[in-house]
Amino acid sequence: MKLHSESFPDQGVMPERNAFGRIDPQSHIALAGNNNPHLAWSDVPEGVRSFVVLAVDPDVPSRPDDVNQPGREVPADLPRTDFYHWVLVDIAPEVRTLAEGSYGAGITPRGKAGPLALDNTRQGLNGYTQWFASDRDMNGDYFGYDGPCPPWNDALVHRYVFTVYALDVAELSLSGRFGGAEVLAAIQGHILDQASITGTYTLNPRLHAL
Numbered sequence: 134m135k136l137h138s139e140s141f142p143d144q145g146v147m148p149e150r151n152a153f154g155r156i157d158p159q160s161h162i163a164l165a166g167n168n169n170p171h172l173a174w175s176d177v178p179e180g181v182r183s184f185v186v187l188a189v190d191p192d193v194p195s196r197p198d199d200v201n202q203p204g205r206e207v208p209a210d211l212p213r214t215d216f217y218h219w220v221l222v223d224i225a226p227e228v229r230t231l232a233e234g235s236y237g238a239g240i241t242p243r244g245k246a247g248p249l250a251l252d253n254t255r256q257g258l259n260g261y262t263q264w265f266a267s268d269r270d271m272n273g274d275y276f277g278y279d280g281p282c283p284p285w286n287d288a289l290v291h292r293y294v295f296t297v298y299a300l301d302v303a304e305l306s307l308s309g310r311f312g313g314a315e316v317l318a319a320i321q322g323h324i325l326d327q328a329s330i331t332g333t334y335t336l337n338p339r340l341h342a343l
Contacts, residue, residue, distance in 0.1 A: 134174055134175070134176050134177060134178070134297065134299060134326045134327060134328035135174060135175050135176050135328055136172065136173070136174045136295070136296075136297050136328035136329060136330050137172075137173055137174075137330065138170050138171050138172055138173070138295070138330055138332075139171040139173070139233070140170035140171045140233050141170060141332045143330040143331060143332075144331055144332075144333070145332060145333065146332065146333050146334065147170070147280070147281060147293060147332035147333065147334045148166075149165045149166055150165065150166030150168050151166065151167075151168055151169070151170045151233075151280050151281075151332075152165040152166065152167065152280040152281045152282065152334055153165060153167050153240065153261075153279050153280040153281060153282035154281070154282030154336060155336070156285070156336050156338060156341060161201070161285040161336070162201075162282065162285050162336060164240050165280070165282075166238075166239070166280075167237060167238070167239055167240045167278075167279060167280050168233055168234040168237060168238045168239075168280075169219065169231070169233065169234060169235065169236045169237040169238075169277075169278035169280075170233055170295070170332070171230070171231065171232060171233040172186065172230070172231045172295060172297065173229060173230040173231075174229055174230075174297045174328055175229065177229070177299055177326070178299055178325040178326045180301055180325060181226050181299040181300065181301070181325055181326075182226050182300060182301055182302055182303040183222070183223055183224055183225065183226055183300050183302060183303050183304065183305075184224035184225075184226070184228065184297055184298060184299055184300065185221065185222045185223075185224065185297070185298040185300060185305070185316060185320060186219060186220075186221040186224065186231070186295065186296070186297055186298075187217065187219065187220060187221075187295075187296050187298070187313055187316060187317070188217065188218040188219035188220075188278070188293060188294065188295045188296075189215050189216065189217050189218065189293075189294050189296075189313060190215070190216045190217075190218060190260075190281065190283070190291050190292065190293050190294075191213060191214075191215050191292060191294065192213045192283070192287075192289055192290075192291040192292055193213060193214050193215065193216040193260075193283075193291075194207050194211050194213065194214075194284065194287065195211060195212040195213060195214045196211065196212075199211075199284075199286065200284045200286070200287075201284050201285055201286060202286065203286075205286060206286045206287070206288050206337075207284050207286055207287040207288055207289070208288055209288040209289040213289075215313070216260035216264075217257075217258075217259050217260050217312060217313035217314075218259050218260065218278065218279060218280060218281070218293065219236075219237075219256075219259060219277065219278040219279075219295075220256060220257030220258065220259060220311070220312060220313045220316055221236065221250070221254055221255075221256050221257075221277075221278075222254065222255050222256075222257065222304075222305050222307070222316060223253065223254050223255050223303070223304050223305060224252075224254050225252065225253070225254075226303075228252070235251060236250060236251060236254075236256070236277055236278050237277050237278030237279065237280075240279070242270065242271055242273075243271060243272065243273030243274075244261065244262065244273040244274050244275035244276060244279075245275065245276050245277045245279075246276060247274070247276025247277055248276060248309075248310070248311070250276075250277060255305075255307075256276045256277040256278075257276065257307075257310075257311045257312050257313065257315070257316060258274055258275060258276060258310055258311065258312045259275050259276070259277070259278070259279050259312070259313075260275075261275040261279050262274055262275045262312075274310065281293055281332075281334040282336070283334060283335060283336055283337075284336070284337075285336040285337060285338075286337060287335070287336075287337055288337070288340075290333050290334070290335045290337075290340055291333065291334055291335065292331050292332070292333055293331065293332045293333070293334060294329055294330075294331050295329060295330050295331070295332070296327055296328070296329040297327065297328055297329075298320055298324050298326075298327045299324070299325040299326045299327065300320055300323045300324060300325065301323050301325055302323050305319045305320065306319060307319055
């Protein structure tokens with residue numbers, strides 16, 4: 134399979150319109166466009182019965198001690214963990230394109246609705262569900278796409294890996310609330326092929342200027 138995006142080039146910087154947050158000189162972070170990026174795939178294997186899209190940031194700090202703390206910087210060598218930004222399953226086998234903004238446009242406090250989504254797909258919970266869990270104004274179930282908003286003081290430029298999986302099943306055996314880890318477990322043994330592209334993003338003004 135081959136995967137590309139008209140929103141950003143592979144290994145290139147993602148635009149603010151696809152991000153949750155953007156740099157703000159006064160408050161460090163301001164809300165951005167938060168549109169899901171365009172994705173299109175080709176060279177699909179025979180026998181495909183559905184597709185899954187997962188978008189993950191593998192560069193999230195494993196400890197919150199220095200995150201967004203004035204006068205400090207999250208060290209680049211800190212161990213990192215995964216943060217899912219998009220979990221989309223049960224995409225029909227004839228689909229080859231997801232338009233920009235079709236599965237997420239703008240920021241919805243307390244999260245977008247789900248799991249049922251456009252064209253009989255289902256969307257899982259993204260990482261903001263846990264991130265905002267203790268925030269009185271933002272807590273809720275964050276279904277669908279919510280874009281990059283890495284710590285504004287992270288010494289590491291974050292990567293955002295978008296992967297399309299071609300599966301031999303029409304529907305995943307998942308119900309209710311599920312996330313990226315549950316989807317990865319459910320698709321094991323059903324993957325016919327897959328393709329990925331990676332975007333980068335930072336809110337650290339020092340890195341942004343390089």
